[in-house]
Amino acid sequence: MSSSSVRGVSATPVESIIEPLRECMVSMGSGHGKETGDRRSPERTVLGRVASIMEVFNGGQQVLSLGDLSDRTGLPKSTLHRLADQLCQVGWLERDPGGYRVGMRLFELGSLAVEGHRLQETAFPYLQALAAKTGMSAQLGILDRTEVVYLERIVVGPVRLPTRRGGRQPAYCTALGKAMAAFDGEAMRAVVSSPMPRRTANTITESFALWTELDQIRKVGIALDRSEAYEELVCVAAPIRDSGRAIGAVSVTGPAGRMRWRMATEAVHSTAAAIWNASFRFGSAGARM
Structure with missing residues (x-):
């Protein structure tokens, strides 16, 4: 990233x-x-x-x-x-x-820290509203090479999520990761060529299948995790972007039986757009065009 x-x-x-x-x-x-x-x-x-x-x-x-x-x-x-x-x-x-x-690696780490902090501040009230609207946990992440870094999460209900603020998960099996990688050619190639061990029965482990899904995400602007990272947990994510690369992504996640897919899709899409507009308007996070 x-x-x-x-x-x-x-x-x-x-x-x-x-x-x-x-x-x-x-x-x-x-x-x-x-x-x-x-x-x-x-x-x-x-x-x-x-x-x-x-x-x-x-x-x-x-x-x-x-x-x-x-x-x-x-x-x-x-x-x-x-x-x-x-x-x-x-x-x-x-x-x-x-x-x-x-060195450039230290520069990248410093930039990641600055950007992530400001994006988290901007996105926080929108994540709260998203969680309240959907009744599901809301999460914010950025992409660091082939991994999602979780900047913020609003947990709703008794479900304990396996993620945490500052934690990481591989991009290939998470909706947040796929939502961001789909709009970054370099990241997309890196994710597709990285190891993809099976985590559940639904995990995508073949490069061509993942490439096809990422290409579809580019067209619709929404990424799904159908219990690909954890059994019984599903997720809907949208990239925070305008016409360039994603500066992050936002998602709702929870038990498969509680997910209302259409409503969640509309909610994360509008939330991602609102965060982008706020970030761009106030200069809280930069657009990488």
């Missing part, structure tokens, strides 16, 4: 990802070994050192040499060289003739 053309984003993608990244690293890295007290200083753990490297790119200088990194982090050049090479391997840094710059 390309997020680099998001409109209305004031914070840079690097700034949006560094702080949560540091918090995560400090939390994960602080429990290894013992120093003064029962915990090592985060800066002395591998994850803490990685965080300190990434933080120095917050300034205006885009390319930093190994010497620059050493001066700003206080880490030995030998340690920096080893960690920087590893960060290049995962795409968080990229090599440059002058040293290192922030």
Whole structure:
């Protein structure tokens, strides 16, 4: 999922990802070994050192040499060289003739975080209205490569959904994922060519069958999950888009016996259109044309 053309984003993608990244690293890295007290200083753990490297790119200088990194982090050049090479391997840094710059993968993650937060804020009242109208749980998701990332959900009734905010599910067997992949040629090819293990008796596992369904979704603008991800749960989803790629998708989901397909289809379609209009009008989420 390309997020680099998001409109209305004031914070840079690097700034949006560094702080949560540091918090995560400090939390994960602080429990290894013992120093003064029962915990090592985060800066002395591998994850803490990685965080300190990434933080120095917050300034205006885009390319930093190994010497620059050493001066700003206080880490030995030998340690920096080893960690920087590893960060290049995962795409968080990229090599440059002058040293290192922030990698595209980190840019994508930061853009995804910024876009997702703003889309969630815009969509929340519409999801509440959708859940109230249909009596079903409403969900909002975005596409990250071949997976759906759940930004928000409004749960209705006693049914416990297997999804959660911030959780992920494969796109090939979810209505949200299919609704978004159908309108993104690159994502569509990636989803169709990815592994599709059978999860229920209704899961689509053949590439041609999935390609055919995605092509049909492009024509009608609605995607269905007929108990393809979980037994007894069904879903109807619509992409949040105008004439370009989807910036997300919205769905209603619940037990198969309670789904009123025609009403749910109309409701998610109108809700997706309302979220798009609100997002485009207020610049809360960008249209990727």
